[in-house]
Amino acid sequence: MQPVTLQDEAPSVSRPLVYRTKLPVRIWHWLNALTIFIMLMSGATIFNAHPRLYWGAYGANYDNPWLVIGRRGQEGFLRLASLEIPTTGFLGYTSQSIKAFPPLVTIPNYYSLAEGRQWHFFFAWVLVISIAAYLIYALVSKHLQRDLLLTSEERKPSHLWHDIKQHARLKFPTGEAAKAYNPLQKLAYLGVIGVLIPLVILTGMMMSPTLNAAFPWLLEILGGRQSARSLHFLCATGFFAFILIHVLMVVLAGPLNELRSMITGWYRLPAERPEDRP
Amino acid sequence: MTLISRRSALVGAGGLLLAGCDRITASPTVRKVLTLGEKATLSGQRLVTGNALAPEFTRADMSPKFRVNGNSMPGSADYAAHMANGFTDWKLEVGGLVARPLTMSLAQLRSAPQRTQITRHDCVEGWSAIGEWTGVPLALILRHAGISSQAQYIVFHCADDFSGTPYYESIDMSEARHPQTILAHTMNRQPLSVAHGAPIRLRVERQLGYKHAKYVMKIEAVSSLNGIYGGKGGYWEDHSGYQWYAGI
Numbered sequence: 001m002q003p004v005t006l007q008d009e010a011p012s013v014s015r016p017l018v019y020r021t022k023l024p025v026r027i028w029h030w031l032n033a034l035t036i037f038i039m040l041m042s043g044a045t046i047f048n049a050h051p052r053l054y055w056g057a058y059g060a061n062y063d064n065p066w067l068v069i070g071r072r073g074q075e076g077f078l079r080l081a082s083l084e085i086p087t088t089g090f091l092g093y094t095s096q097s098i099k100a101f102p103p104l105v106t107i108p109n110y111y112s113l114a115e116g117r118q119w120h121f122f123f124a125w126v127l128v129i130s131i132a133a134y135l136i137y138a139l140v141s142k143h144l145q146r147d148l149l150l151t152s153e154e155r156k157p158s159h160l161w162h163d164i165k166q167h168a169r170l171k172f173p174t175g176e177a178a179k180a181y182n183p184l185q186k187l188a189y190l191g192v193i194g195v196l197i198p199l200v201i202l203t204g205m206m207m208s209p210t211l212n213a214a215f216p217w218l219l220e221i222l223g224g225r226q227s228a229r230s231l232h233f234l235c236a237t238g239f240f241a242f243i244l245i246h247v248l249m250v251v252l253a254g255p256l257n258e259l260r261s262m263i264t265g266w267y268r269l270p271a272e273r274p275e276d277r278p
Numbered sequence: 279m280t281l282i283s284r285r286s287a288l289v290g291a292g293g294l295l296l297a298g299c300d301r302i303t304a305s306p307t308v309r310k311v312l313t314l315g316e317k318a319t320l321s322g323q324r325l326v327t328g329n330a331l332a333p334e335f336t337r338a339d340m341s342p343k344f345r346v347n348g349n350s351m352p353g354s355a356d357y358a359a360h361m362a363n364g365f366t367d368w369k370l371e372v373g374g375l376v377a378r379p380l381t382m383s384l385a386q387l388r389s390a391p392q393r394t395q396i397t398r399h400d401c402v403e404g405w406s407a408i409g410e411w412t413g414v415p416l417a418l419i420l421r422h423a424g425i426s427s428q429a430q431y432i433v434f435h436c437a438d439d440f441s442g443t444p445y446y447e448s449i450d451m452s453e454a455r456h457p458q459t460i461l462a463h464t465m466n467r468q469p470l471s472v473a474h475g476a477p478i479r480l481r482v483e484r485q486l487g488y489k490h491a492k493y494v495m496k497i498e499a500v501s502s503l504n505g506i507y508g509g510k511g512g513y514w515e516d517h518s519g520y521q522w523y524a525g526i
Contacts, residue, residue, distance in 0.1 A: 057398060058341045058398060060401075062341070107299070114518050117520075117521065118309070121316065205526075209483065212484075
């Protein structure tokens with residue numbers, strides 16, 4: 001049976017299966033997906049213990065937060081500097097909870113800072129070890145150089161602009177071009193691998209008073225422990241945004257075909273659109 | 279028809295998923311595996327940190343107001359009596375695996391060699407406050423009492439309690455011997471207030487706030503934490519499952 005994809009509507013010309021994703025990349029992808037979900041959800045539990053963020057070295061109840069998730073009676077809100085956004089039913093107050101993040105999105109699914117920390121710090125090791133292994137593999141196998149880094153052609157602003165327009169029209173590469181990642185896709189993946197994951201690890205480490213003693217210069221660079229905590233939260237927000245867009249793109253590009261390629265490695269090239277043909 | 283069955287399938291699947299998550303988080307095996315993370319963190323952090331000092335700050339960096347947390351007033355009659363006479367009759371007991379068990383008055387502690395440090399206090403909840411602490415290095419007191427080489431942990435017995443269960447904490451010898459580990463009697467150049475742990479509070483600067491025992495009455499050198507209160511090395515460790523190693 002043919003997998004059902006959006007491209008199935010286009011007349012099919014030649015649609016070979018190609019081996020697109022190697023086993024180490026697939027293993028890392030799923031392990032990392034599990035890890036990121038557990039980190040976001042156990043991190044939400046930890047955030048619930050003190051749902052306020054500050055800049056600088058110190059910050060507690062008497063100091064000025066730049067972000068608060070709280071409630072007034074039965075009304076939840078998120079306050080960004082002086083801008084207050086009502087969030088009743090989602091954040092700060094729901095019918096099940098008076099915590100910043102409701103139990104539906106936390107690990108464990110009740111408030112336990114101690115258990116949230118156990119999960120977070122166990123999977124922190126999984127995250128560190130798996131990204132290190134992946135990066136070594138990506139460098140040695142040239143996966144990074146071949147598949148992820150932008151070619152000199154792709155780095156041209158006009159090329160990027162064309163790609164942005166194609167994305168906005170939901171026109172994804174077809175035929176031979178679909179064998180490789182497109183430039184925006186490369187930038188998104190590089191952003192996660194090269195920026196978000198390293199930064200979330202470093203800011204997490206710099207919330208540790210013991211590691212502050214070991215690497216005081218790193219704490220200085222990040223602007224102090226409460227700044228590190230704020231940046232850690234912003235990284236988490238970045239992961240959340242990435243997941244939303246990533247899943248949306250998978251759905252638009254043909255979810256069964258995309259899932260198959262990330263599970264088995266085999267990907268059916270999308271058919272060329274009639275207007276793209278010479 | 280399809281819509282309803284699809285919706286109920288979704289609800290059912292969601293319920294199963296949640297129930298599955300519940301079962302996973304409650305499983306004793308899973309909990310045991312997760313504690314491996316704590317062991318790895320302790321070893322890894324000790325390896326890269328060694329004896330390095332926690333960052334120290336200047337008076338300009340201090341929190342305008344230092345938040346009080348945990349107990350702010352021990353309930354015992356003994357403590358009330360000590361508080362009433364300004365802790366003049368109070369004595370710190372030092373015992374356990376030491377050659378010369380001893381007691382020290384607040385005046386003796388104040389006249390011993392001192393260390394002053396402006397450090398950041400990090401609560402396990404996530405907030406931080408910077409304050410100035412003056413006190414006697416714990417290592418000096420332990421040496422004075424002739425600490426045995428059998429000692430693996432120092433236990434701090436406190437005057438406060440939660441619903442009748444006494445507070446206590448413990449640290450290992452590597453933290454106990456660290457130069458910034460002090461028994462503080464002075465905070466922000468004032469005698470330590472009752473809310474912050476008078477007459478003395480432990481400062482163990484590379485660990486989270488719950489290790490910084492307030493209202494310390496007795497310190498005891500032991501070879502194992504087994505049999506001491508709940509056996510996990512601290513009030514929060516025994517009763518809420520907090521990690522004994524609080525370096526992160």
